[in-house]
Amino acid sequence: MNQAPIHKEGKANRLIDATSPYLLQHAYNPVNWYPWSEEALDKARKEDKPILVSIGYSSCHWCHVMERESFENDSIAAIMNEHFIAIKVDREERPDVDQIYMDALQAMGQNGGWPLNVFLTSDQKPFYGGTYFPPQAWAKLLQQVATVYNEKRGEIEESAEQLTNAIATSEVIKYRLKNEGSEYNVNGMDKMYESIAARFDKKRGGLNRSPKFPMPGQWLFLLRYYHLTDNQEALRHIEVTLHEIAYGGIYDQAGGGFARYSVDANWLVPHFEKMLYDNGQLVSLYSEAYTATGNELYKQVVSQTIEWLEREMTNSMGGFYSALDADSEGEEGKFYVWTKAEIEKITGDDSDLIKDYYNITEEGNWEEGKNILHRRISDHEFAAQRGIDVAILNEKIAKANNLFLKERTQRVRPGLDDKALSGWNGLMLKGLVDAYIAFGEEKFLTMALNNASFITSEMSDGERLFRSYKEGKATIDGYLEDYAHVIDAFIALYQATFDEKWLNKAKTMTDYTLKHFFDNGEKLFFYTDDSSEKLIVRKKEIFDNVIPASNSQMALNLHLLGIIYDNDDYKSKSKAMIGKMTSLLEGEPTYLYNWGILYSYLASSTAEVAIVGSNANNIRIRFGKRYYPNKVVIGTKQSSNLPLLKGKEAINDQTTIYVCYNKTCKLPVTDIDQAYEQLK
Structure with a gap:
């Protein structure tokens, strides 16, 4: 590369x-x-x-x-x-x-x-x-x-x-943060939703503005809100947004992967660079949306994006590169756009169908007769209009996409930023785990495990993380962002595999951040390690942007680890952190969405699902195919010292599921459907 x-x-x-x-x-x-x-x-x-x-x-x-x-x-x-x-x-x-x-x-x-x-x-x-x-x-x-x-x-x-x-000036002073949060309920969630909904673009999805930036965390928040309240308007908005992005030029129709943003309100014309952090979060979002809706478009987008990740963004050790440039040969988007004549030459007998499918014209929709591939309707609608079977259509589109990718190999590629950043790798690792849980594809888990091994062997010295890796060398002390997203990914990887080494690594790094980043006076984390270079000020990151704020993610991590380890200190710190944010959150959730996800967990109690028995991993895979986001899933084939697994065993040699809330368990069951009834 x-x-x-x-x-x-x-x-x-x-x-x-x-x-x-x-x-x-x-x-x-x-x-x-x-x-x-x-x-x-x-x-x-x-x-x-x-x-x-x-x-x-x-x-x-x-x-x-x-x-x-x-x-x-x-x-x-x-x-x-x-x-x-x-x-x-x-x-x-x-x-x-x-x-x-x-x-x-x-x-x-x-x-x-x-x-x-x-x-x-x-x-x-x-x-x-x-x-x-x-x-x-x-x-x-x-x-x-x-x-x-x-x-x-x-x-x-x-x-x-x-x-x-x-x-x-301290963020606590600047934004007058004080611990106000003790009541977390659906009414508070309703206020957050109404604030965001007032800005919906109901036709094209996202918020009503241009340019349009994918904000995966905002839509994850809306998914959690929908799950908690069954608000159909929220679900419709999520579906419109995800469809429009998947159909638009912001999504690389031929090769997979999402561009940084679209310059218009229709998701059509991208700013063509592809960033790892966007794609990791969007893989998580589309995977989670699939478990909530079963929409096959979302599965297609995830699979194609992971193919792009494997093909263009992965180093020899399983680490992920940072970005692909927008420009090649000094021209923005040149690598990705097509003339009508090029499409006709490449696709031959199928060119009329491909031109219609991707809306190719002589004039073009970009510059000088050049076209950005995009769609306007579903495959089923298009196939019906054409009078052909959807399966045949999909074969022809897949063939055309492969021809486009082959043609691209003859073009000058955009510049590749081949450094690996630990926090961004954590975001994509989490995406791969979420995709594995949603679809059960072993390749997704293999890529996740290779990446987790790369982070631990090349970007960590045990409890500490480094920020950047390139050409065999890890440099720069990790920032809170790096710890927060790697910890989140390792918690998810444990829940997908039940391999406790990932959970132990998450806990070790969490304890390191509490020792070296946490401000015990203000009950929030600094962005930098106390042993790192001293700059003119030491900041705290509290607002969620394109990437969730490091403090909101650490609050979520402490909440989940506090439950898994039955650690009251973790849980109390997490509640103190969100308590400071509650008044801001209910009034302006757009850039506090990750805090809103934690709020949703506290508003409805996080389920503790323990799976015990020889078939624990298979049950876990099947269990993940239904949507229930507010849970931790732990498990073992035989025994474990984790607090939530103590005293739990397989009944009559059958793998057994325990559904618990606040360490109080319902009757153990051996049937997944029964376990889901208990969650309801």
Whole structure:
């Protein structure tokens, strides 16, 4: 697999030794770039120069544009080199740095985005910033900032101090968080649902806006709400959303996998990069939706996306790469789009059917007669209109997709960001486990186990995680995000396999986070390890975005592990965490959806399902095919020291299911249907 291109002209700068593909892209810029390092920060202090921090990531389209226009421009580079210590940061490797300076930009009253360019005093305090700048505007700004820094230093330092104090304010103080949560009920869930439902796009799904970003966690919350309340409007919205995304250009119809977002409201025109974190969560979402609805479209999407993961995003040890670029040959989407003539040549006798199925036209729906493959109706509807059998249609579509993939092998591929990030691997690992539980495909479990082994052998030293892995080397202390999502995945992997080593690893890492990340005063976790590099502020992440907040995920992890291990400390910490968020959550759940999922567990009591006997694993597989999200499933073929399995045994040598709530069990049964009746 190729990675993002490196422009090898002239002399390399200090980024040449980086592991980040994004930094390596800039290694031959005439800018005298440094990575974020003590060397760069010390140089700024010694020379009393302002710092320019430029933050981006390998699949960022406008990052590439600004590099071509400005950072490869010798005259602009000369200005940067003369007046600034220039530091390049990969936001995916250093989200802690990105988080601080993105907060600073927003505190300046500006909209955030990438590339993120922020000017700092020599002691790392921000005083001005922005995102993308055209080359002339960038050159002018550099000169102005250099002049003001030299002539009005006192004003600059005063402004930087005020900004630093603003971003250093504790989230608990900033959002007036206090422990208010003790009653968790359906009424609270109704309030959250009504707040989100007011923004539904009822025709195309998602929220009523453009561009449209997949937000898998919001829809998982709605699924949990539907399960708890049987609200049919919630289910309809989930189904419309998942159908429209699966039919749209945001989904790679030929090869599987989802793009980062669509620029329009119809999910048609994607921003073509594919991110591991989106795809991991969407695999989980479509798998869970399948168990709730039985819709075969969801199974198709999951299977095709996992094929893409295996084909294009997996290293030799089972680790998963981070991203595929939007661009190839300097053109966005070129790898993925088709002309009408190309479709006709590739598909031959079936071309009329394929053109209709994927809505191919001479004019195109993209640029210059180019088409993004997309669908508008179900296979059953299309087959009926054509008067052919659905099975025959599916064969022809599968054949065409294989021909498209073969043709793509002749094209220049988008850049591959081939670093593995532990937290993102955790999200995809969880997706694979959810897919295995929903569909029972052994390949999904094999990929999950290989990935879990990769994380533990290459990205962990036992209780600690590292953030990034590339070319045999793990670097950067793990962030709370990494621990939170790997712990979540390992809890799920235990529940799918009943192999207690994954549960033990989840507990070990949880205990590490409690020791090194948890703020006992505010009852929330810091984003960084207490032994990691000290930045100007130490932040806490509480709002769910495209990726669930690390604090909300840790609260969920503590809830589940607290039940499995009967650990009151875990459970009380989890309740204290969500208790702080309750008032915010009921009023504005859109970016607190993962907290809302935990709220739903507390509103209805989490079921404890214990399966004991020689056939425990097979019963577990069958048990997972029905939708009941608020449960933990534990099991053993013989015996276990887990508290919820003590004293439980197979009755009359038959594998036995115990359904319990709050450690109080109903009558043991040997029939899955009876167990589900007890859950109801």
